[in-house]
Amino acid sequence: xxxxxxxxxxxxxxxxxxxxxxxxxxxxxxxxxxxxxxxxxxxxxxxxxxxxxxxxxxxxxxxxxxxxxxxxxxxxxxxxxxxxxxxxxxxxxxxxxxxxxxxxxxxxxxxxxxxxxxxxxxxxxxxxxxxxxxxxxxxxxxxxxxxxxxxxxxxxxxxxxxxxxxxxxxxxxxxxxxxxxxxxxxxxxxxxxxxxxxxxxxxxxxxxxxxxxxxxxxxxxxxxxxxxxxxxxxxxxxxxxxxxxxxxxxxxxxxxxxxxxxxxxxxxxxxxxxxxxxxxxxxxxxxxxxxxxxxxxxxxxxxxxxxxxxxxxxxxxxxxxxxxxxxxxxxxxxxxxxxxxxxxxxxxxxxxxxxx
Numbered sequence: 001x002x003x004x005x006x007x008x009x010x011x012x013x014x015x016x017x018x019x020x021x022x023x024x025x026x027x028x029x030x031x032x033x034x035x036x037x038x039x040x041x042x043x044x045x046x047x048x049x050x051x052x053x054x055x056x057x058x059x060x061x062x063x064x065x066x067x068x069x070x071x072x073x074x075x076x077x078x079x080x081x082x083x084x085x086x087x088x089x090x091x092x093x094x095x096x097x098x099x100x101x102x103x104x105x106x107x108x109x110x111x112x113x114x115x116x117x118x119x120x121x122x123x124x125x126x127x128x129x130x131x132x133x134x135x136x137x138x139x140x141x142x143x144x145x146x147x148x149x150x151x152x153x154x155x156x157x158x159x160x161x162x163x164x165x166x167x168x169x170x171x172x173x174x175x176x177x178x179x180x181x182x183x184x185x186x187x188x189x190x191x192x193x194x195x196x197x198x199x200x201x202x203x204x205x206x207x208x209x210x211x212x213x214x215x216x217x218x219x220x221x222x223x224x225x226x227x228x229x230x231x232x233x234x235x236x237x238x239x240x241x242x243x244x245x246x247x248x249x250x251x252x253x254x255x256x257x258x259x260x261x262x263x264x265x266x267x268x269x270x271x272x273x274x275x276x277x278x279x280x281x282x283x284x285x286x287x288x289x290x291x292x293x294x295x296x297x298x299x300x301x302x303x304x305x306x307x308x309x310x311x312x313x314x315x316x317x318x319x320x321x322x323x324x325x326x327x328x329x330x331x332x333x334x335x336x337x338x339x340x341x342x343x344x345x346x347x348x349x350x351x352x353x354x355x356x
Contacts, residue, residue: 011084012037012046019083162247203263
């Protein structure tokens, strides 16, 4: 296909936003894409990186789908990619509407997204299929004991990325952070802490049509500087340093065949039909354990494109043109991140808001 493919990316915000990272990945592609971007706020850098951008209602509103379909029909959009978790779920719930209008939404089935969005259900499901995961259970102060193995992780059962994830060194901290999350409307869960940050990995999998397309890439995370860390503590008992990721991933790419096979097995097991991202660690015995599954493109998607593994490009070409790419082994190397600044005048923001 020589003509440009019109791709609309939602949730295209500023630095670190998923929509922005997907946009950057497609800009690295050698294929012809005409990129459109949407966001619910005019103060979004990505909206000023393309001439084709729109303000849309929040995904939770009844007007959202109507507005999205209108934009797609007016601009002859071929492909829609969700770039924020609320939008990803709503788009999946409304796939038939887009299909009726010959618009391809790069999305997993709604039931897969719902399963993975509940972190406890996802872990329990994987355990039932003999896929190794850390011990994970609902938060209950009465069952947390000083004799438990600390540290443990306290995090929301449902949540976005790495927000509100806390590493706790004792029962007092665990109860505090569990109650803190409950106070603000979250259902907290406890998760066994496994391995060390030096053995943490993120695996991206594209799994479609029951495995006709099954490709993956893995990165070993590095936690240099403050960009990739949300919490750094030293155990008062052992003096050992512990790190919790901020969700902004950077690190070392290599072929990692064992990790890629592990990720593809998970994608097949959960019935994926789209992009999947697996967060995992190796324990002291070298076993791989998955601690979180995200049913979407990863925030590492632009980094992966830099080593020749362009996930949005691969999936678009497969879905539209039935092309299964020849994936060569990744060139070993690091991809590190930084932020860039962009000046936007008040008048430009006002014009963007008025236009939409």
